Each structure stands twice: as C-alpha cells, then as structure tokens.
Amino acid sequence: MYKLSIKKIIRLAAVTLITCSLFSCMSDKSEQSKSFSVQITDKPLTFCNPITLDFGTDRARRAGEAVVAIHQDDYYLFITGLRGYWYSGNMRDWTYVDAPDIPGGCPSVASDGERLIVSGDKSRRDVYASADPKSGVWEKVGYYDREYGDADMFIDDDGRYYMYWGWSQILPFQVVELDPDNGFKEKGKPVTLFFGDYKSHGFERRRPEDVIFSIFSYRDYLPEENPWIEGPWMVKHNGKYYLQYAAIGLELSTYSHGIYVADNPMGPFKYSPHNPLTFKTTGFMVGAGHGSTFHDKNGQLWTIVMIPSFYGGRGSGELALFPTAVxxxxxxxxxxxxxDYPQYYPGIKENAVANNFTGWMLLSNKKYVEVSSTLEGYGPEKAVDEYFLTHWCAxxxxxxxxMKVDLGKICDIYAVQVNFDRHDAKLEMGRGFRMPPSLSQYQSYTVEVSxxxxxxxxxIDKSNNTVDNRHDYTELAKPxxxxxxKLTNVFTHDEGKFAVKDFRIFGNPDVAKFTKVKDIMVVRDPDDPCKAKLLWQPVDGADGYVVRYGIQPDKLYNDYLVYDDYTLDIHSLNRDQEYYFEVEAFDSGTDYFHEKTRQTMGIGAEIELFRDREMLARKMIVEGKNEYVFENIIPGTYQLRHTFGPNMWVGDLTKEQLIGSDNQVTLSEKISDLGVGTKVLGQLNIKVIPGKENGKFVVTLNYDKP
Structure with missing residues (x-):
C-alpha cells in the first residue's frame, strides 16, 4: 500500500455497487447491526447499476435527486419532477402511486412514524402529509417561511424538526429548527454551516475535461467560477449527525458526495477527511451525486445517487445505488x-459494504463483435467499450x-445487461410532468447463445416488450x-435506429483472478497536493485494475476502476491529508479482442470489381471481416483488382453460373496467399453464388494462422 391512485407492481431493474469480499476491504471494521434478517430469498437476487425505474407502460423519464425513506416498515422512493412515488417491502418489488397533490420538485421526505411528510418545489413552500401514503391522498399541513433550495427536513429522535438547505455556487449550507405545531415555521435564526472549498477538496473541482454536457446554452464554463454544492441530506447514525452534500453538478463525470459530521443537528460540523463519500469517474457508469443515504430494515446503510446520462445526444439523469457503512x-x-457490475439487493448480504459484489465479472468488454450493419461513425466496437457516451448504431x-459478441472461449454466463440509446428517435427521452403518450410496445429484442x-x-425473449427500459438487466435462473x-432487434419504437450503448455480459466467478500489484509509483503534485500521478507494473492478462486510496492503511475507502492502462491521474484528494495507495489487477478469465496490427498497418486494401471495364463497386477489405459480397451480378466479363493495382482475377461469368435456385457455388478459385513478411497466414479466394435473377460475386479472406 502506498503512503405511487394508479398502482402497478414493478421491479427495480438495476444494480449497485461492489463489495470487497475478494479484496483488501475484507478487513473493514464497519459497525454491524445486532441482528440480520434476510429480506429476499427468491430470484432475482441481484441488480446492476444504472438503475432503471419502471413506469409501467409509461415512457421512461429523467430520474434524479432521489430520496429513500422507511415509513411503517416500507421503503418509499421519491424523485424530482414526478407527482408520484413508489413503495416496496424489500427494495426490489415496487408499487407506483400517483399523487397529483404533492409539489413534485426536488423532494424532501421525512417520516414521524404516523405520517409521511413531503415538500420540495423551490417555488412552492407548501408542506404535505399523509397518514396513508399508499392511497395517494395527501393534505396540506404547513407553509414554509422561505424558499428552501434543495430542502431536507430531518426529524430527530427527540421529535424536534430541522430544515437543511443549500444549492449554490456562492451561498452556504444552512440549518434552522422548524415548528411542526405552527405550520412548520422557523424557530430561531438559520445557522450557516459550510461552503464549498475546492482549493482544499479536489473532488469539488470543476475541470473542462470532466464536462459531459453543458447546462449553459450561451457560454462556456469559466475557470474563475466556483463549483456548486447542493443536495443536503442528514442521516443520524449511532448518535452522530452526518450531513451529506453533492458537489459540482450533474453534467460532470465527477459529480459526487461528501460528508460533514457533528454531535448536534445544528452543528458545528467538521469536514470528513475521508471524503468523497461516493465518487466514480471511470467504468461504464460515471458520477455519484445528489441523492440520499438511508438505513435498510437491518440497519445497514445505502446511498442512492444521481448519475449523468446521455441519450440521442441529450444529457439527463439516472440513478445508482451503493452500500455504505460507518x-x-x-x-x-x-x-x-x-x-456498475451485478450487486445483491439490500437485505441479502450482511455487511454489504464489504460483501455485496457477486463476483460476476464483465466478459464482453473489448471483445470481437459482428453486426448486421453499421451507421458510419457508430462502429460495433462502441457497444463493448464500457463508455456510456458512445454507442453502436445499426x-x-x-x-x-x-450484434454478436464472441467471448473468445466458453464462459459461464450469469447475467446480461442491454443498454440502449435513442439514435434518430422521433421523441426525446422525457422529463417533468408532461410526458409524450405512452406506447403499447417499446424496444423489443431477443438474446441467443451458442x-x-x-x-x-x-x-432472453423480449419480442413484445411493454416497458421503456434503458438499462435492461436480466439475472439468469441458472448460469x-x-x-x-447474439442480440437481435425485434422492434425499435419512435422510428429510431437500433442502437446499443453497451451489451454487457457477466459471469465466470469461479475462474476470476485478483492479483495485488507489487510495484507502484506515486507522485503527489507539490504545487497542488489534490493531485497525484500513479504508475504500476502491468499484470499479464489483466482486464483492468482497482486503484484504492485513503488516509489510513486500513481505510482505503476511495477508488478508481482503470481499464486499458497502468497509469492514473488522480485529482480527488484532500489537500491537507497524507494518502496510502493500493492497486489490484482483476481478470475475468477471458482475453480482450486485440485488433491485429496488420488490420490497421498494411494488410487492408481497397478492392474494385469491374464489368466490361465499368466499375461496379469498391470495398475496403481488412482482416477480421471474412466476406465481401458484390450483389446483382449478371453475365459479362469481370475484373477484380485492388485500387491503383493490378488485376487479381479476370474472367467471364455466364448465365449458367449466375442464374439458379439452389444457392450452390458455381465457381470457386484461390486468388492469392495472404501474409506478412515471409510468413503465409491465409488465402484470398473468390466464389460465385447463383440467384433467381442474378448472382453474387464473393471475395473471402481465410486465415489459418494467428
């Protein structure tokens, strides 16, 4: 180490985080609940981030600023921009409740044991309560003294009420006591708690390279402007008050959470030097800000976060869930x-912060992909690149x-996640209260294996899918x-093209390997201690690396996931802390598909087919694609050559060779050997296949050596 009244039963189709059961965090000394009760015993037991909220037959929409609260032994989930919510007894199977009376803005939710109390829209100061939130019936019970941006009402164990708020580049987080017997008016004066401090806290910084989509339509980000702090959320644990805040903005990959701690709900609060609480800038899913931390029924903590999303060229927000502990x-x-790998639902694993990862590894990353067609600029490799901003488009x-993924060898497959995009769709992904009409069918597909x-x-057969699911995760009944x-399109709604962000396949838990890296070099920036550079010795065959860091050797609570590299620039450190670092390689038991050098440095060539000296078509041949088909071939004299090069084949094709109904090859010839240097690695061949009205001229590349 280095120093929701319409009701529908739905399922939360997503996942969370990883555990450390296989890693060094096994030694985590988090406080355990006195007794643990398993909440889910039937499958599915797992989910996979990003979380997709199921709106029944309604369209998917933006999901953000999520609040989860337990009320009378049920979980309630609220999000911004929705006059409705969900409840669940187990965090997996959810019922949606339509509630048109509630404000619907950025939600503040609290339970006093008898009522659920809700507020949140900045322009509406109304406070609502319901003794039966499952009914969707609410009554107005108060009116705030002021507009609380990003409000969080907290009810302490002694029955006193507090309001925390803050949503600004300039203004601080504040707290004031509320009087529930007087319409939730303020008692006393607000207390200033803290401001952002990007000079000391690296994860609070806004960097141009971290911008995913801009919220400004009229200017660029300016270097002198402060980052935002927002989304206060109070959670009390073992007598301590943990005030959570989100830093810098949804539009950045560095969207994250930090924590301040106090012995009193009014403060003073002390910054946690172990921050950030949630921070994820690498992997398929990035960002981890503006959400809430809550206790599950076993007393274990979880943090639900908002993450940036991008569909059809438009930025928005979605949700993810991570286990948390003290x-x-x-x-x-x-x-x-x-x-963003498969995780267990809450209530399945004790000490989830250390034991929640299933061990199902990502098998599809950087594998060879065959597709039916490709829209220029959106190649098939983009559907297996672990990057949510790119996609393959047919x-x-x-x-x-x-699209068909070759895993390279026989693998044990436990789960599949299909992440779709909205390329050229006539309707954009919705948000807010006014949504486009729902449909009877959404993106439909099948998955086959061989x-x-x-x-x-x-x-998987979802040929008549009725749920608008952006991230469709399926845990198999058995591996x-x-x-x-093979993923095959059956129907794409809104007249869009079939587009896949990433086709993610998980499994091989029994052959996965984890290897601690021995040689690590760390250089802390002397002019800016919030930054550090890491370099380590690569591990042969590794899929990637987990870089853990923290301010104590036994508290490496922060991390990066690194693919395709053995270096890392860290910019999330706290200026005044010393750090320890650790790197661990992970291997799924499969190898990446490496584009062979000769595919991009010399073996490819453009070929042309002429008939009676008139060029019919050009095609670029590369190793990795084995067939090149020239259609609509009629009788005549043909020449095959490569552009600006010699004829490779000249010959007459007759009616007898080109017209027929049995699809049997009527001509087959070897044209040339293929190779590199003195090595012969394969052959270039041609064949002619007849058709009812015309034939096909097929050029094939056959490699028999690596």
Missing amino acids: DAEGVMHSNTEFG ATGDPGEY GDNENWSML VKARYV
Missing part, C-alpha cells in the same frame, strides 16, 4: 469499486438488425455455458 471509528464510507431500426456459432439457444451471445 466504521468503528465513526467514518462513513461507501463502496463503489465495481459499482443502419436501420428494422427487425433482424443484430457454443459454436452455429447452433443457437434462446436465452449457461456459451462463447457467442
């Missing part, structure tokens, strides 16, 4: 290591468009063995 020394921390949204690329079995996994 250690024996009172330090609150979350586990985001494998935060040329159409027609049924039958497909061991030999010839014999296929249906794995299957396969090498090839």
